Amino acid sequence: MFEVSYSSLAQVIKCPKSWLCKINGYETHDFKWFKEGKDIHAIIQEHVSGTKEHSFLTQCGITKDYHFPMVEEKDFDEKMKFTFEVVADGVPFLMRGYLDGLNPEIKRGLEIKSGSALWSLGDFIKSPQRRIYALALDLKDMLLITVKRDMNLWETDPKRSLKKYLVPTTELDKKSAMEFIKLGCHIILKSEYKAPENRNCFNCIYKGSCEDSLCLNRR
Numbered sequence: 620m621f622e623v624s625y626s627s628l629a630q631v632i633k634c635p636k637s638w639l640c641k642i643n644g645y646e647t648h649d650f651k652w653f654k655e656g657k658d659i660h661a662i663i664q665e666h667v668s669g670t671k672e673h674s675f676l677t678q679c680g681i682t683k684d685y686h687f688p689m690v691e692e693k694d695f696d697e698k699m700k701f702t703f704e705v706v707a708d709g710v711p712f713l714m715r716g717y718l719d720g721l722n723p724e725i726k727r728g729l730e731i732k733s734g735s736a737l738w739s740l741g742d743f744i745k746s747p748q749r750r751i752y753a754l755a756l757d758l759k760d761m762l763l764i765t766v767k768r769d770m771n772l773w774e775t776d777p778k779r780s781l782k783k784y785l786v787p788t789t790e791l792d793k794k795s796a797m798e799f800i801k802l803g804c805h806i807i808l809k810s811e812y813k814a815p816e817n818r819n820c821f822n823c824i825y826k827g828s829c830e831d832s833l834c835l836n837r838r
């Protein structure tokens with residue numbers, strides 16, 4: 620059975636050719652911000668689980684009301700993994716993912732995003748990732764903590780360096796999640812794998828290893 624994740628489906632929907640790169644085991648490009656993002660995730664996860672408080676997060680309102688007893692403690696932490704089967708075009712796929720944090724008692728999930736810009740509430744409401752995770756674990760709601768990647772700003776401009784949004788799960792979310800998954804699986808099954816005109820090779824994890832001619836120009 621094909622195993623898919625939110626990120627692989629998002630990549631396939633943006634550029635079907637990325638599926639060929641994935642199944643051929645092409646080398647992935649390690650963007651500098653991956654490592655920074657992991658460090659920031661760890662700081663927030665320690666804070667929300669109560670392992671180690673961080674004053675900036677407390678100052679920004681991440682109080683004990685936002686407690687997550689379960690957090691991802693290493694890459695692909697088994698205890699944070701979910702899987703469920705989806706049938707698309709008559710073919711079974713195994714959907715999998717890993718939550719950043721979970722409060723199982725109140726069915727609340729946690730998502731953390733770090734970057735050069737903060738996410739808006741609208742971005743999070745529309746996020747297929749939020750919808751898929753909420754569907755997978757039948758979550759009542761999900762909290763997004765979005766922070767600036769540049770940790771110097773946490774001290775110099777704390778008010779504009781973090782936002783948090785709590786979004787309840789709706790039936791429409793679950794329906795949209797399923798549509799997103801089935802669209803990605805449908806593209807995989809179509810077996811065309813053509814790169815679209817508006818691809819963004821520069822930000823693709825396969826830049827440098829994908830054999831597409833446009834990508835060669837961007838190496």
Ligand code: SF4
Pocket residue numbers: 634635636637640814818819820821823824825826827829830831834
């Ligand atoms: S490098 Fe470009 S063409 Fe290749 S998979 Fe990524 S987006 Fe598609």
